[in-house]
Amino acid sequence: MQKNKIGIFLPYAENYDSHYGGAIARWCHETLSRNLDKYHFSVYSASGDKGYPEGYKTNIYGKYISFIKNKERKYARNLLWAKIFYQIKRFTCRDSFLLFSLFNEIKKNDIVIIHNRPKLVSFLRRLGFDKKIFLHLHNSHLANLAINEINDTIYHSDKIFYCSDFLKTEVEDKLNKNNNKNIVIYNGCKNISDSNFFEPREKVILFSGRFIDDKGILELIDGFNLLKGSYELHLAGGVSSGIDNATSPYYEKIKNKIKVNDKIKNIGYLDHDLLLKKMRESEIFIMPSKWKEPFGMVALEAYLSGCKVIASKNGGAKEFLLLDAVYCDCEPKSIFKAIVKSIDIKNYVPSNDMGYFSWDNIAEKFSNELDDD
Structure with missing residues (x-):
């Protein structure tokens, strides 16, 4: 039986890497690596090297972003060069640009999961993606939007995952209503004796x-x-x-x-x-x-x-x-x-x-x- 294709889109700042990546990258690695027998995963990230092995993909623009991030890290203590690379990153690196540049690959998936970037849900719909979109939130990015933007994101999402009930409640309290699309999936932890x-x-x-x-x-x-x-x-x-x-x-x-x-x-x-x-x-x-x-x-x-x-x-x-x-x-x-x-x-x-x-x-x-x- 053919496996469902699941696309995972990470914010450009999140390296899919155990060293330079953060909690989002670790969540993806730990959950994806345990489900490789059931699904075909593609992880879209602006990382230079794949620190995690689950179907990592990027493109020329993603490699460009990775290059800028690497330079910013390399010259972090040189205030002039750090400021230069920060400004280059600020004006030329965008999550929406990365998603757009990868769209021909992303549209091949049966489900796309967007991590922590709620506005990209509607953007992906406008690009013509008509299959399942899940939004996975690790911070208060959705609750911090205007109410019309929250409603628009919920409308275009098939499911919204929250890393805690606290995050889910933030959104529901702002809208003054619950939503059956809202689901809590906690972060996890390595088994420790x-x-x-x-x-x-x-x-x-x-x-x-x-x-x-x-x-x-x-x-x-x-x-x-x-x-x-x-x-x-x-x-x-x-x-x-x-x-x-x-x-x-x-x-x-x-x-x-x-x-x-x-x-x-x-x-x-x-x-x-x-x-x-x-x-x-x-x-x-x-x-x-x-x-x-x-x-x-x-x-x-x-x-x-x-x-x-x-x-x-x-x-x-x-x-x-x-x-x-x-x-x-x-x-x-x-x-x-x-x-x-x-x-x-x-x-x-x-x-x-x-x-x-x-x-x-x-x-x-x-x-x-x-x-x-």
């Missing part, structure tokens, strides 16, 4: 993420500076995914704050397996975001690695952390109190059955939605 929960852990409070204001890193540092004792704060990540050499005014503020406390370590960007190892070694993981994290895959991974987790009160993380986390506001005193409370928790073991969030289960739910047409 619970055998390490009772092993000694380093007195480390671990943060992992992009070094941007939304992540609340400056507030985290100020909160940690109120703590007395032997704990260290380790910051994993960088200004951009996959690189350590980029800088920004916000990153410079972080570096200046770190200088006054030798218990704060910038450990740089860690590949995924190394990050999981670091989580299994650390006692506490913290995600004190200013913005409402739609899900927080990194917090799920830390949770299943046996870390005590501190998370911001708002967003989707409560859907899997439930009562097992310590919650805080993105404010130094609140973060400090959450750290103290976490340190006081002894013999910590997650109380929830987290098998629901295994990639095997998430991939099966994804497959069920593809079959239900």
Whole structure:
């Protein structure tokens, strides 16, 4: 029997790669790789090299975008060249241009899944695509549109996947109505044995993420500076995914704050397996975001690695952390109190059955939605 052809369109900024790619690329890899026997996948992405093997495709324009992104990364610390390549990217790299340039390939699919770019749904319809279109949202991009644009996107979509009930509710509350096209498919996590929960852990409070204001890193540092004792704060990540050499005014503020406390370590960007190892070694993981994290895959991974987790009160993380986390506001005193409370928790073991969030289960739910047409 011929397999259904499924096209996956990624935003041009999302490399289909375990190193330079983010949560969207990982979600696709983990779910697609478990369903290769059932479907023929084509992943359309502006990546230079295919870090993941599931049917990756690009074209000349995609390679051009990849070239510009690579140059921007290479010269990230040269403020002049970084600004030049940023401006080139800003004016010449577009998701709509990439989709248009790939349309002759994309139209061969039975279903097209567009990740995180709601306006492309209507654009693809205007290009003449008359088969199934699914929209998969990992952020609040749909809820942030005007109501007429939201309705237009819903009208032209056959299904809309959300990575959390929080994201789904944002849209439904704005429209003041539910929609049977709206479906929650959570992010997942690599299966991690619970055998390490009772092993000694380093007195480390671990943060992992992009070094941007939304992540609340400056507030985290100020909160940690109120703590007395032997704990260290380790910051994993960088200004951009996959690189350590980029800088920004916000990153410079972080570096200046770190200088006054030798218990704060910038450990740089860690590949995924190394990050999981670091989580299994650390006692506490913290995600004190200013913005409402739609899900927080990194917090799920830390949770299943046996870390005590501190998370911001708002967003989707409560859907899997439930009562097992310590919650805080993105404010130094609140973060400090959450750290103290976490340190006081002894013999910590997650109380929830987290098998629901295994990639095997998430991939099966994804497959069920593809079959239900």
